[in-house]
Amino acid sequence: MNKITNEESKLICSINAVSMKRYARTILLSGLLLCSFGVTAEIVSIETFIDDMVARHNFNKFDLIDLLDQAKIKKSILKVMSRPRGKKPSPWYKYRRIFLNAKRINGGVKFWQRNAKALKRAEATYGVPAEMIVAIIGVETLYGKIKGNFRVLDALTTLAFNYPRRADFFRQELEHYLLLTREEGLDPLAQKGSYAGAMGIGQFMPSSFRRFAVDFDGDGRRNIWTNNVDAIGSVANYFRSHKWQPGQPVIKPTQVRPDAVEGLLALEFKPQYTLRRLTRGGLLYHGDEPNSTKAMFIDLETEIGTTYWVGFQNYYVITRYNRSKRYAMAVYQLAQEIANRYGQTR
Amino acid sequence: MDKPVDFSVILVSFFLVGLVGCSSVEEVVPTETPPDLSVETNPQPIGPAHTSVPPEVSVPPEVPTTAPPQETFDVPRPEEPVNPPKREENFKPHKPAILQDSRGYVARGYAFWYGVDDHGAKTASGQLHDLYGMTAAHATLPLLSRVRVKNIRTGRSVVVTVNDRLYDDSVLIKLSYWAARRLGLDKRPSQIIEVRGL
Incomplete structure (x- = not known):
């Protein structure tokens, strides 16, 4: 699930109102030329995609052509996505400031107070702490305030057919989106989301929506756009489905033998190593967890130097929302801060 | 006579x-x-x-x-060999008594804070020291008690949990890096702070 940055440019350049039926290839070509990608990956054409959808999911071909005809190619999205890659990301402590600030912490306390009942029920149903759910929603959309203003259909169509690097992924998401709008009886043109197609309070991608979204208030609809209760239940279900372990630690500070840092950092970004194995590799961990506990090694840049951490299964679950060690740590620390503040104000 | x-x-x-x-x-x-x-x-x-x-x-x-x-002859025998070593054992540590309750405790002095090398070390309470935690080490306050630490000059204050023991009496309290930073001590270390038990 992609993080919202809500940086929709005011100058949205759109190539629109061109009949897809006739000019699909032209759009495709112009899109490619405009973005001047070194195209190596194969992009499936819209026509092929439509035929596929008709064959596999029984869509009406002409309705689908008509619908995709109305999708606009957003140049601004392609611009955002083509930001120089490989650039060294900003240090952790700068990233941290975006989320660990008074506005987001206090907003989380208020959100918790307003939705205390649903959060308590989610905690009981799915075993996911309320503060984790609140923190995810806080980091993703500032508690539902910034959900993205792109039409999901525009975003997904743009990326599925004009962004070679991840075209396969976004084409699948477009497929899921079309299915979910049909299943849920939603207007595919009306739904809003981020520039990457992430939707609602919890920023679910269409595939995640179909698998993990729940109707948590029992009104018969999975409304993750405007219904906090459904959003809370859905985030909790997402965590539970990715094997959140209730009552287990998320991440703990650790020391490390200086000569062992490189070796430990070379390990996989997955909690697949026992503490025994990591200790043999030079980890100096003083926690109480049994030696057989599976963990992973994390380094984060602070203002006064690099710190090292041991991430557990629950840390990894947070990275399933956004595969970034900085993101997961920010969510965790924000959750701690909110829980601390909430406990004081309660 | x-x-x-x-x-x-x-x-x-x-x-x-x-x-x-x-x-x-x-x-x-x-x-x-x-x-x-x-x-x-x-x-x-x-x-x-x-x-x-x-x-x-x-x-x-x-x-x-x-x-x-x-x-x-009879008197000095027991005095000489036993007493001097006993005195050394008794007087050397100068351990201040650990307080039973942090409430009512107020003191002013200077603060120091943990470095990045202390991150992940085990504290006296058994907790692992976290650079971003709101914790502190103190000589006499009971472990896991909470105190408000206030920068007298700026008026800013933070609440920290005492989770470590301070054996060095050169400063009143040793804060986690983040607590010290929130008090503005990282820029100006030698500011007087007040510790107040909660």
């Missing part, structure tokens, strides 16, 4: 130094040792002309050295 007796004794000893000195003194001394010593100091200013005094002095020392050892 004593003085005339003393003079006579002195005279006797003076004339019979080398002849009967040993036997006669032994007899006299046991009964009148204290008077002997007290008079000794007195006659010195009176008769500095006597050059034969030194031999006389050399005699009495023999007497007290033989006599007192017999009395003190």
Whole structure:
């Protein structure tokens, strides 16, 4: 699930109102030329995609052509996505400031107070702490305030057919989106989301929506756009489905033998190593967890130097929302801060 | 009363130094040792002309050295070997008593904070030190008690949990890096802070 940055440019350049039926290839070509990608990956054409959808999911071909005809190619999205890659990301402590600030912490306390009942029920149903759910929603959309203003259909169509690097992924998401709008009886043109197609309070991608979204208030609809209760239940279900372990630690500070840092950092970004194995590799961990506990090694840049951490299964679950060690740590620390503040104000 | 007796004794000893000195003194001394010593100091200013005094002095020392050892012999034995080491053990640590309750505790002083190398170390409470945690080490406040630490100059304050023991009394409290930073100590370390038990 992609993080919202809500940086929709005011100058949205759109190539629109061109009949897809006739000019699909032209759009495709112009899109490619405009973005001047070194195209190596194969992009499936819209026509092929439509035929596929008709064959596999029984869509009406002409309705689908008509619908995709109305999708606009957003140049601004392609611009955002083509930001120089490989650039060294900003240090952790700068990233941290975006989320660990008074506005987001206090907003989380208020959100918790307003939705205390649903959060308590989610905690009981799915075993996911309320503060984790609140923190995810806080980091993703500032508690539902910034959900993205792109039409999901525009975003997904743009990326599925004009962004070679991840075209396969976004084409699948477009497929899921079309299915979910049909299943849920939603207007595919009306739904809003981020520039990457992430939707609602919890920023679910269409595939995640179909698998993990729940109707948590029992009104018969999975409304993750405007219904906090459904959003809370859905985030909790997402965590539970990715094997959140209730009552287990998320991440703990650790020391490390200086000569062992490189070796430990070379390990996989997955909690697949026992503490025994990591200790043999030079980890100096003083926690109480049994030696057989599976963990992973994390380094984060602070203002006064690099710190090292041991991430557990629950840390990894947070990275399933956004595969970034900085993101997961920010969510965790924000959750701690909110829980601390909430406990004081309660 | 004593003085005339003393003079006579002195005279006797003076004339019979080398002849009967040993036997006669032994007899006299046991009964009148204290008077002997007290008079000794007195006659010195009176008769500095006597050059034969030194031999006389050399005699009495023999007497007290033989006599007192017999009395003190029993007493010093237990005193000497046992007492001195005991004192060292008792007085060395200077451990201040750990307070039972942090409430009502107020103190002002300077603060120090943990470095990045302490991150992940085990604290006295068993918790792992977290650079971003709101924790502190203190000499006497009970572990896991909460205190408000306030920067007197700026008025900013934070609440920290005491989770470590401070054995160095050069500062009042040792804060986690993040607590120190929130108080603005990282920019100006030597500011007076107030610690108040909650």
